[in-house]
Amino acid sequence: MGYLFKSSLSLLAADHQSFAGKIMRRFLKGLALLLLLLVLALAILPHFISLDSLKGPMLARIEATTGHKVSMGSLTFSLLPLAMIEVHDVKIGNPAWAGGGELTDIKTLHIGVELLPLLHKEFHFTDLTLEEPVITLIEQGTQANWQMNAAAPTAQQTPPPANTNTSSGIAIPPVSFNRIVIKNGSVIYQDSSAASPLSISAINLSLIAPDPGKKMAFKGDLVINGKKAAIDLALDHPGYGKDSFHSDVDLQISYDKFDMSWKGAILQNGGAPYLTGKVHIAKLDMADFSNTSNAAPAPVKASSPPPASAGRWSDAPMDLSGLNRANVDLTVAIDKLLLRKATFENIEVTLHAANGKAALTTNEVKAYDGTAQIALDAGSTGAADIAVTIANMKAGPLLEDVAGFDKISGTLAANIKLSASGLSERAMISALNGQGDFALKDGVFKGKNLLAMVHNIGSAFGGSSGSDNTAFSECSGSFTAKGGVVSNTDLKFESKDLRATGTGDANLPDWQVNYLVKPLLVVVAASGITVPVRIEGSLDNPHYR
DSSP states (O other): OHHHHHHHHHHHHHHHHHHHHHHHHHHHHHHHHHHHHHHHHHHHGGGGOOOHHHHHHHHHHHHHHHOSOEEOOOEEEEOSSSOEEEEEEEEEEOOGGGTSSEEEEEEEEEEEEOHHHHTTTBOOEEEEEEEEEEEEEEEETTEETTOOOOOOOOTTOOOOOSSOBGGGTBBOOOOOOSEEEEEEEEEEEEETTSSSOEEEEEEEEEEEOOOTTSOEEEEEEEEETTEEEEEEEEESSOOTTOSEEEEEEEEEEEETTEEEEEEEEEEEESSSOEEEEEEEEEEEEGGGGOOOOSSOOOOOOOOOOOOTTTTTSOOSOOOOGGGGTOOEEEEEEEEEEEOSSOEEEEEEEEEEEETTEEEEEEOOEEETTEEEEEEEEEETTSEEEEEEEEEEEEHHHHHHHHHOOOSEEEEEEEEEEEEEEOSSHHHHHHTOEEEEEEEEEEEEEESOOHHHHHTTOHHHHHTOSSOSEEEEEEEEEEEEEETTEEEEEEEEEEOSSEEEEEEEEEETTTTEEEEEEEEEEEOOSSOOOOOOEEEEEETTEEEEO
8 A cells, every 4th residue: 555655646746747847848938939029029120210310410410510511321220239320331521621532431330329228219329330430631731621610500500409319309418438449440641741641551449448437448450651550558447537536557559660568557636647657668769760761862952051050950949838747757668779870778767757847867878888877857948957977988879879970989988967948959059058078088080180280281181191080099178068158178189199188169059169279299200390270160060270
């Protein structure tokens, strides 16, 4: 009997489990069918929704705001896989002076929207994707085709409210996006004063910025005038739109052979942003950033030579107002800095800027087979102070790189302290003051034979015989600068056959030199009368007598 009872219970339990399984399977099938019908509804519903009523008011608002003619193709709406508005063939026209054409031509715009607000006839935008946008920027004098010139409304034409579109019964809030993507875009910048346009192509960028309290990421790559560039930026608390925030920064930038990183922070407390941290540059070759061209220079018509100082210093005003907005404490480390004839290694620059003043100091930098250390203070008013210490540097390539002067070689040591003030090159040079000392060892003055000159050998002045160089073992002295005039009274010059002193000055504003070399002792077999040599004229092409 017990066995039969247990068997009956087992059969009842099995029937119950079978019944529950059937119920669950039917429920899952019904749920799957419901989801399928919902997906079909979401896929079909947009085909019954027309956004053409939005097109006219949207174009009118954009044209009234920008002053540019705008056109667009079809306007469609989809709910899968996300709620999205697609706008095709968007064109923003150029002003008449730019010669027609388009400022912007976008193949397709994808605009993401939130679903729930749509039930209340409200658009809340989320994403924006631009496919194959072509942007042409044109600048002529004071005119630029991207300038927005809103048309003034007439009495018969009242502009719509700034935040709604009542003509369609759909509310459109101020436009903002959590995510912006550009796919295969291009930009051409044409400036009437530039020799060639700037071309940026293969632009693929993405910006994710959900809200000021969350991490912002900006990443992408592009090609600038044929050179690849990339950027990767992350801010943990960007705080855009806020007066006070603190955000850590992680930035990577590459351009052709140039790579830079910045790890630090951006802080703001009601004023200008305050930047801190460390910038690292592996290799900086200044030739990569020069505007040199392989084209042959245009022939210059023969004319009387201008004064030596003409064109030497610019009178164009220097705008240093940016220092009023600078607020930084940065350390910049450069592994290698390449100039025309030198490589600087292991540079570390400390930069502090605040309240319209900036201070820059370097470590002891290796260059020109020696070392140099620089300290610079500058202000937005044009005041500047600089201190330079040089040890065992090759003077030839140094002077050629810095001043384009190639008449002297040797090993240089110097200590220089200068100050200046002005808002143009000429003003600063004319206000140059300071002092310093220098010593050149084992070098050559190129172009003239001073030994022959002090022996009153006429051919030496014409350069028709003998060596046109003067080798020396030492050339040293000190100098003072006042009002742009650099004076020296204690020159000491020694070579194998010549001892001499010198005194004179160099007028930098006028680019003139007036210097007298006095021989003290000449050790030569030939007899003759030794005479002083006067050096005068332009600094880059002096005369000797």
